Amino acid sequence: MIPAILTGVRLHMKQASRNPFDLSGVIVWPILYASIAYYLLDAKNDPRLLLSASLGAAVMLMWSLVVIASSGALEQQRWQGTLELVVAAPTPLTAVIGPICIAGALVGAYAIGATLTWGALLFDVPVKVEQPLAFAIAIPACALAVGMLGLIMAATFVLYRASFHLGIATQYPVWIVSGLLVPISFLPDFVRPLSWVLAPTWGFRAIQEAALGGTPWPDIGMCLVLSLVYLAIGGSCLVAFEYVARARGSLRLT
Amino acid sequence: MNTLRVVFVGGLTSYRALFNWISPWIFIPHTLGYPIFEILFFVYLGRFAGVESDRFFLIGNAFLAIAVTGMFGMGHATAGERRSQTLAALLASPANRFAVFLGRALPSIVTGFFVATTSFAICAAILGVHVPLSSLSGLAIATAAAAFSCTALGLCLGALGLRGRNVSVFADVIAACMLLVSGANVPLEKLPGWLQTISSGIPLTHGIKAAREVANGASIAATSDLLLKELAVGGVYLAAGLFMLRLFEYDGRRTGSLETF
Numbered sequence: 001m002i003p004a005i006l007t008g009v010r011l012h013m014k015q016a017s018r019n020p021f022d023l024s025g026v027i028v029w030p031i032l033y034a035s036i037a038y039y040l041l042d043a044k045n046d047p048r049l050l051l052s053a054s055l056g057a058a059v060m061l062m063w064s065l066v067v068i069a070s071s072g073a074l075e076q077q078r079w080q081g082t083l084e085l086v087v088a089a090p091t092p093l094t095a096v097i098g099p100i101c102i103a104g105a106l107v108g109a110y111a112i113g114a115t116l117t118w119g120a121l122l123f124d125v126p127v128k129v130e131q132p133l134a135f136a137i138a139i140p141a142c143a144l145a146v147g148m149l150g151l152i153m154a155a156t157f158v159l160y161r162a163s164f165h166l167g168i169a170t171q172y173p174v175w176i177v178s179g180l181l182v183p184i185s186f187l188p189d190f191v192r193p194l195s196w197v198l199a200p201t202w203g204f205r206a207i208q209e210a211a212l213g214g215t216p217w218p219d220i221g222m223c224l225v226l227s228l229v230y231l232a233i234g235g236s237c238l239v240a241f242e243y244v245a246r247a248r249g250s251l252r253l254t
Numbered sequence: 255m256n257t258l259r260v261v262f263v264g265g266l267t268s269y270r271a272l273f274n275w276i277s278p279w280i281f282i283p284h285t286l287g288y289p290i291f292e293i294l295f296f297v298y299l300g301r302f303a304g305v306e307s308d309r310f311f312l313i314g315n316a317f318l319a320i321a322v323t324g325m326f327g328m329g330h331a332t333a334g335e336r337r338s339q340t341l342a343a344l345l346a347s348p349a350n351r352f353a354v355f356l357g358r359a360l361p362s363i364v365t366g367f368f369v370a371t372t373s374f375a376i377c378a379a380i381l382g383v384h385v386p387l388s389s390l391s392g393l394a395i396a397t398a399a400a401a402f403s404c405t406a407l408g409l410c411l412g413a414l415g416l417r418g419r420n421v422s423v424f425a426d427v428i429a430a431c432m433l434l435v436s437g438a439n440v441p442l443e444k445l446p447g448w449l450q451t452i453s454s455g456i457p458l459t460h461g462i463k464a465a466r467e468v469a470n471g472a473s474i475a476a477t478s479d480l481l482l483k484e485l486a487v488g489g490v491y492l493a494a495g496l497f498m499l500r501l502f503e504y505d506g507r508r509t510g511s512l513e514t515f
Binding site for chain 2: 186
């Protein structure tokens with residue numbers, strides 16, 4: 001199973017790196033969100049805030065690519081008529097879909113470089129990482145946790161044929177609740193408990209704390225714990241939803 | 255008469271075909287849910303930054319909802335035909351091309367208008383933003399003008415779909431740029447001069463400006479120049495889109511590339 005996962009991650013990363021849709025997403029979207037944040041937050045004249053906005057915009061993209069990659073890949077396989085073959089293969093579906101999500105998140109990690117470069121070149125945002133080792137570990141930890149959250153989403157995509165639209169619709173709610181550009185303290189109180197169970201919240205905090213100087217390790221730990229929890233939930237949901245889709249005979253429906 | 259039939263019956267049929275693959279239970283939450291959360295996201299960002307009012311972001315992003323439905327609806331019309339392998343049959347028919355694609359544009363305009371007004375009303379209620387009743391007619395006119403210009407831009411994208419295989423990438427990038435350049439989320443005076451020049455030539459910019467002035471108490475007559483500019487921008491894109499449709503259809507026939515995925 002491990003070789004299947006590693007091969008899947010490698011294959012989907014290659015695919016995403018050659019897909020113009022994903023590439024434009026990696027380059028254009030985070031830069032635009034970061035630019036909007038720079039123009040708006042510039043009023044506060046706080047370089048650390050602008051650096052934090054760069055990282056937040058990158059994690060936003062990471063989540064987007066996970067849902068787009070997983071939902072888009074399933075929709076694509078439906079159209080190509082290969083989804084049934086994938087489901088019928090002896091390899092567990094989790095080992096097929098999990099790598100799609102993780103690869104999406106890892107490609108999204110490129111966006112960190114894009115937003116930091118853009119901010120430094122055009123908006124004079126200082127790029128100084130206080131804890132490089134923690135920063136280097138926080139990025140894959142964040143990608144893993146966000147990717148595993150995507151696995152839970154992907155389970156529902158197996159069941160519904162309009163998976164791509166469902167995936168797209170989850171972007172803004174997760175961005176808001178995770179406090180990526182707007183601190184959670186600015187949001188209504190009922191949002192806080194929701195943010196605790198979402199990987200982007202902890203992944204962003206880990207990267208932010210490592211970059212700005214803080215205590216990133218507990219957040220990195222939370223990313224790993226959440227990854228395991230998501231894997232258990234997502235894997236179980238996939239098995240259950242796969243059974244329902246087989247029973248209904250709806251896998252192939254485009 | 256036949257042209258009108260192609261516009262309305264063809265448009266209605268293509269719109270109904272949408273529900274062949276997407277359930278209304280998914281279509282409605284998606285078309286409404288996305289703009290509602292987009293509005294809330296930028297309103298909270300504006301509050302955090304201490305820039306402009308909730309109403310500023312509410313109006314700007316409700317108008318962006320028009321851009322999404324108008325542009326993507328039209329932009330995907332040709333891509334959808336190609337994907338379901340009906341594009342060649344459609345273009346082989348003697349039907350007036352303008353009527354065929356206008357038929358596909360009308361539902362997009364109506365959807366864009368519905369989405370913008372509904373998400374505006376829901377978010378105004380959530381955020382407690384008050385808009386005077388007297389300004390609603392002006393807002394509706396500005397919305398209609400913006401829906402027209404966005405759909406005209408969508409026609410250009412749809413025409414590009416005859417030429418390029420993956421027009422959704424281009425549409426996606428343009429939609430992303432509109433978040434910044436149209437003045438929906440960043441006051442235009444904060445943008446660099448060259449970006450302000452670009453923003454004056456794209457759909458939405460003048461419509462959003464007119465809507466904000468109307469919401470602040472200006473009369474429709476006082477904003478008529480902005481509305482006319484919005485319509486003029488839409489007219490230019492409409493003309494360009496029709497020209498591109500003709501050009502790329504000819505080129506697609508010549509190179510046999512209409513069905514290329």
